[in-house]
Amino acid sequence: MSYTTLDVHREGHVGWLIFDRPDRGNAMDAAMMNELEAAWAELDADPEVRVIVNTGNGAAFQTGLDVAQLAQDKEALRVQSRRTRDAELRFTAWHNAVWKPVIAAVNGVCAGGGLHFVADADIVIASTEATFVDPHVSVGQVSAYETIALVRRSPMEAVVRMALTGSHERLGAERARQLGILSEVVAPGRLRQRAGEIAELVGRNSPAAMAATKRALWGAFEAGLTEASKAGALELAAMWWHPDQTEGPAAWAEKREPQWAPIST
Amino acid sequence: MGTYQHLIVERHGPVGWLINNRPDQLNAMNAAMRSEFADAWLELDADPEVRVIVHTGEGRAFQTGVDVSEIAGDGVGFARYRDDMERFDLHFTAWHQKVWKPVITAVNGICAGGGFHWVADADIVICASDSQFFDPHVSVGQVVSVEAIGLMRKMPAEAVMRMAFMGKYERMSAQRAYELGMVSEVVDPPEKLRERAQELGETIAKNSPAAMAATKRALAAALEHGLTEACKLGARELVSMWGHPDQEEGPRAFAEKREAKWRV
Secondary structure (H helix, E strand, C coil): CCCCCEEEEEECCEEEEEECCHHHCCCECHHHHHHHHHHHHHHHHCCCCCEEEEEECCCEEECCECHHHHHCCHHHHHHHHHHHHCCCCCCCCCCCCCCCCEEEEECCEEEHHHHHHHHCCCEEEEECCCEEECCHHHHCCCCCHHHHHHHHHCCHHHHHHHHHHHHHCCEEHHHHHHCCCCCEEECHHHHHHHHHHHHHHHCCCCHHHHHHHHHHHHHCCCCCHHHHHHHHHHHHHHHHHCCHHHHHHHHHHCCCCCCCCCCCC | CCCCCCEEEEEECCEEEEEECCHHHCCCECHHHHHHHHHHHHHHHHCCCCCEEEEEECCCEEECCECHHHHHHCCCCCHHHHHHHHCCCCCCCCCCCCCCCCEEEEECCEEEHHHHHHHHCCCEEEEECCCEEECCHHHHCCCCCHHHHHHHCCCCHHHHHHHHHHHHHCCEEHHHHHHCCCCCEEECCHHHHHHHHHHHHHHHCCCCHHHHHHHHHHHHHHCCCCHHHHHHHHHHHHHHCCCCCHHHHHHHHHHCCCCCCCCC
C-alpha cells in the first residue's frame, strides 16, 4: 500500500513506520489516522518484519490531532469523536493489537496525542532534542488515554504534572530517562541508527516467544497481580511445545543463529 | 529444621538467611532446589526467632532461573512443570509461600531470567555493585511472563519490557537498576553485600513483627486491586492492629528510651 502521510518501509527484519507530515509537526489529520491503522496492520501481517520502529520526519515526533484540518472535515471529525467516546481509537500498535515488539524513537517534540505513541510502545528511546508536553488542558481539552497508560508505566507524579501544567512546561529527554519513561537518550544524528541497532538485536529473538511475552506483559496492566500472573503462566506454558523451544538451545549449543519458526506455528 | 542440598539456611540473630547454593550452575534452579525453596520459606516463616529473611546466592551469580541443562538432559523437559504452571501453583518465592515477614533480596552478581522472580517478589532489594541484570528467555525461544508481570507493578515498565525483548543481547547495570528503583541500594565493594544485608535485616527486626506483617498484607493488596478497593482492604489491616499489645509497648519503649519488646 502507498501512503501520503507516513513513510512505511523495511530494512531487513525491521519495519519502519515514520510520521511524514513534517510541515505540520506530524500532527494526525484524517488521512494519517486512516493510514496508521493500515500501516500497523500491514507491518504486523508481514512475516519478514519482526520488530517495528516508530519515529517522525522533521523537527517533531508527533503533536497529536491536527485540529485545524479536522475542523474542516466534518465526517472525519464525527468518526474520531465516536471512536474517542467508545474507546475504539486505532492510532497505535496497542490500539491495533500488534504483538510484535515496537520501538518508539522520539526525534523531537512529542505533544498531547503524540504521547499515545510513547505510552503504547514497548521500548522508547529519544534524541537529546526530544521534549514531552501535554497541552490538552491549556486549550480546554481533557488529557485521558495517553496519560492513563503513562501512569501505569512510569512514576505518576511526573505524568500528572505534565497533564496539569499543560503547555506551560516541558519534560526533557534526560528527565524522562531518569524516570524510566524511556531508556536511552542519543544525539539527534544518531537516533535512527541506534533505533535500528536495538531493533536488529530484538529481531534475533524468537518471534513467537516475543509475541507471547508481549501479551503476558501488557496483560499486567489489565488485571490484579495474581490474575495477571495466572494469565501470564498460561502464555508461558503454551510455548513449551513450540519448535523454537528446541531450536533455541540447539542453536546455542551449535554456536549459530537460531532459525525461528513463524509466529503462527 | 530441614536439611538442604541446594540451599543454605542459617540464622544470625533475628535474621534468617536463605542462600542459593548451586554456584557451579550459577544457582540455576533444578527440580530438587525448587522443592527445597518451598520448605525453606515455610521453615523460616514458622520460626518465631526469625523476624526478617535475607535471600542471596553463593558464587558469582544470584540466580539464573530454571536449570535448562536438567530440562534438556533427562527427556522429561518442561512437562514436569506443566500442571503447576497452567494452574499457577508455584511455591518457590516468599510471595508464592505467603511469607508475611519482611524479605530482603541481596543480589550478588548475575541475576538472569527466572532469577527475577526473587527480585519481583521481595520487599526490599539491594545489590552488589558488580551485579548484572538480563532476561535471556526470548533468545532461547522462551516466554517472559510471571516475574516481569510482578516487576512491572513495582518499577517503570519500559525497562522491564526492554529487558524482555532485548533478551541476551543487553545487560542492565546495578547503577541503572538503582536509578529506576528496582533496587534501593548498591553495595560497593561487592564483598560488603552480606554484611550490609545483615545490618539492614537487624534494623528492620527492631520494628513490630505484627505491624510489619499487617503492613505487608496491606501493600500486597495494592498490587491486586484498584486504588479504592485496596485502601478498603488496607484499612481493615490497619484497624486489626488496634488493641494489639505492641500498640502500647511501642510508645512506652519510646518514652523509656529502650528497645521495644514485641509480642511474637
